[in-house]
Amino acid sequence: MKDIMSYTEQMDQLDPARMNQVLALKSEFNDAAFTAQDVETALTKTTLNAYDFMALLSSAAGPYLEMMAHKAQTLTRAHFGNNIQLFTPLYIANYCHNGCRYCGFNSQQAIPRAQLTKSEIQRELEAIAATGLQEILFLTGESEAHSSIDYIASALELAKPYFANIGIEIYPTNEASYRILHQAGADFVTVFQETYDLTAYEYYHPYGNKRSFPYRFYSQERALNAGFRGAGFAALLGLSDFRHDALATGLHLQSVQTAFPEAELSFSVPRLRPINGELGHFNHLVSDRDLVQIMCAYRLFMPHAHITVSSRESESFRNAVMKICATKVSAGVQVDVGGHSASNKHKSSDQFDINDTRSVAQMHADIVAQGLQVVYHDHIRL
Template identity: 50%
Template sequence: MENQFFIDSEFLSEKALEKKHRLETDPSFRKNHMEYLPGMERISSDVCENVIKHMEEYDYTRYTAADVKAALEHETCSIEDFKALLSPAAEPFLEKMAQKASRETSRHFGNTVYFFTPLYIANYCENYCVYCGFNCYNHISRMKLSMEQIEKEMQVIADSGMEEILILTGESRSQSDVEYIGEACRLARKYFRMVGLEIYPVNTEEYAYLHKCGADYVTVFQETYDADKYETLHLMGHKRVWPYRFDAQERALRGGMRGVAFSALLGLSDFRKDALATGLHAYFLQRKYPHAEMSLSCPRLRPIINNDKINPLDVHEKQLCQIICAYRIFLPFAGITVSSRESAQFRNGIVKIAATKVSAGVSTGIGDHEKKYSGKDSQEVSGDEQFEIDDSRSLDDMYQDIEEEGLQPVLNDYVYV
């Protein structure tokens, strides 16, 4: 299906090339990233104001070793303690942070590690986000799975033993509308006990519809909480509207979702401030919706197809470990997911300290799980991936590795009555 948003960059018309160039070079040509578009729901909430106030005031250079020691000694981690633990002053205390984080993880989660796998059902996207492989100007193979193809992918995944799935799409209402996603949720409920969504943000009533179709929780990446930096990275599309994206988790909870997950894409902007804002976003929503399950994801920027221009603000494994430990100490009850963006060695280590959920048997492409799992290429075409993964272990391999680490792999512990 032809659509004005999906542009093959190898065959751009002169007019399209001019528009792309102006979007990249002329800020006045872009729509105001703080203004809502027609149809976007506004909600009354003080969460954003609280998060941004703390982030803008955060001067991590002023924290000292004494501040970090005090934070580690406190029984309950305050916001100020959290700020200290994210600061450069905390880096020499990483081992002590890991020890405290491990104790908190054990207290709240035992020695369990939860498994899930993502299923990308479409990679059409109407946004121009310069760091993302799905962006509408990137020349990739586009695909949207039919319900028959989705069910076949789900059967393959379920046959591997997986009981939790995360359904993902590119951000295109025209190609992946809410009804299409809802039908995918209904299919998923036939095969899986837990169904998550990572899709474009929608309104409260649409989240309520998707929950009725079978979705349990919603993940939204804010990407960066720095609105000025966000403006330079999201040049076109609904995703450009920063405040609408920020409030997505709260709309999902108002729509009846059991849980929500938060994330910044570490490396797009100042990672310490983004990590602070991510943790506080979950913290303030937890206080407002105490019944909700809160989770944090911790992705770093990864390479994408056809883009060698992204220069991330470097976040090494040591800094990532510091962030994850700080999350655990500040939010001991929250789930923490470390995805296949990270190496097997790092993931094997961090689940013994603070992470509680990992993906397995991962593909970020469209329609290729049967080929990945069995070697059979049953789809005539497949869609290109969103980003490159680092850990490609199967569920069986990961299950065995986690057991060898002395931990208990868990496929599902939620019972519907």
Template identity: 30%
Template sequence: MATRVDGDPALNGPTEEWIRRIGDHPEMRLRLLAEVTRVLGDASAVAAGERRTLAGKVERWRYQLLNHNAGHLDEHQAELAGRLDLLARELEGVAPRPRRSFRQRLASTRDRDREERDLESCLDAARPIEDVERQAARATDLNFGSRASVARRILLYAPLYLSNHCINHCLYCGFRYSNPMERDHLDLPRALAESEILGRRGFRHILLVAGEHPGMVSVDYLAGMIAPLAGRGFRIGIEIAPQSTSGYRRLAEAGATSVTLYQETYDRARYAAYHPKGTKAWYDWRVEGPERAADAGLRRIGLGILLGLGGPVEELHALIAHGRYLLDRYPGLRLSLSLPRIHEAPQGFRPPHVVDNDTFIRFYCALRAAFPTANLVLSTREPAPLRDRLARACITQLSAGSSTSPGGYRGRAGDGTSRQQFPVFDPRTVDEVASHLESDGFRPIWEPDEA
């Protein structure tokens, strides 16, 4: 018997024959579609929790289909993936939007002429780098200057690492499962103790960071961290494993205000090579994470590439395309962009594409040309002189006084660098960073709403 609902265009087409031909576990899939039919046929009689649970099952089916086919779908598979996307968002109660289409955008030439002009102008070796920086500074000053003062504002924030346990085997990361290191995982009292130190240093914006370990870093665990921290007046961003739409909604309800999710590399083949095992190996699950976060109501989204993994110019094109796609799809989105570089990696890994300082500066200035109003973010991965120079050009958010290991702000006897994700190259204190910004004519701020 066919599973089809003529009144719902999202369901029109997935007949029993089609489902049996396309994928695995057809009986289970058909039962799921029958349940979707029932729920959408009488949505008012079904509790929101049941609808979201069902949406999560549909969402997982879609990503299993994408992952199993490595994103290379035939006509029928692509149609099914698109309809499952519509169904999941309808069950979630998300505002209707066209089907997700970033993969198509990335493969197209749309906006390429504009991107080429921006990049060619900034990367042209014949153009003095000082001229590139001045142009970026003018655009940044125009969009981030204070009304009450000519001083440009720069947000200072701190990462708070909750856990370095991780099930992934990312070749470049200090947290990778096979890397011998001391593992740690904060409970709520320790996390609150860390936040008290950051609060005394002036921070009001904290970025929660954790390795990908679904058993230890669950949605329940994260919500249990976010709510008490938000209750103490902190603005909470999250840089964690990609979540389902329902998962992001739960974290937003707990008090999270922003999501940072770096794709690392947009090249699917390279991505598979660098992420051989673990949940992070699911390319589509990660690349569409920002859309699920936006669907869940989070309006501050951070994107980035890890410079060193792929061809730098190619990756920068893809990052710009991703940012423009999200801004087109979600009007009012507040976008942040970052370009972390690999300086040190676990033994046995050497980045194939080294990006020098001048190119690094030009890349950030190219992002400013492409996104005049986006926040550009720079961490303590980079040394102080380079961070100061980029702040003068285009950076609007800086971490300061950072630790990249769980419990790193309180410290413990015998602590060294054995638990950190990456080394810190700007060792200045928060006060030293803030004072330097003020001496350079900027206004350090501590609340993201001002940025």
């Protein structure tokens, strides 16, 4: 696949209008053009347009971060109360056919690879359920050969008796396959676009199905068409200019919300993390202050969207942003295959180095200590 805007014959193709609109608006963003007045005007509005969102992501908004955080906190409490949802990821395989230059799972990494058997998955599910969690996120590497739709569906079927909410973060697939996974128990799909900078996207994805930018862009839409209840969106912040990538992520989510007004949509805000202790030579790293600005801008632009903050971030950072705008956090996290059950541990390498290692019980106690309410599920599976 030479052209990142192309598809293989097997890929579903959707109307490119929304993608083209997002990319066109992104190209119009000129950080230096925004002024303090633009930011102040955006902060007076209850409904923001794309240019207001740009203003809040711009450098001009830096001095207004405290005001943004106060308004973001007010909106979060209005729409979500004091609730913080808990979940944990479960890696069931780490084989991958892509060559992503930033990922510890990419096909050229000489790492231990593993795929859990049904009995091993069962042990993982039992170990996670014993912590009290009711929401789980299944992850695989992007290899359909080693993590087939049938394999993932069988894992979802095993999870249904244990969990009220089940999400997947796997390779993008066609609508028919998403329908199979939804029928097997999946409620949510999360797909990181990684970066919306087409030049950077081409560099970071030299081969594999992930090289198709539009196929990845429309993953959430295919899943929602297949019956999924919700979808998550993110750029991997640090691969390119974070202001442009955050802008495009927000516009992407807004475009899908317009097309699927009943869907539950969420932002994730992953920053680049070291792989085996090293971060490499990336030129667009995002500071804590930058990340808070992005999260507050997301909240003001899309007040009803969840904001998920993973264990990539530190304990102190996550405690702080839960008070402002984060509504969903992971706990008891393991980023290797089969890391939750003692008998499955050390089957593979970690995808990246986590920062917050708190258990579910520790996370629960810390959330309550901040005057917030822990939510283990908000959905009854019939």
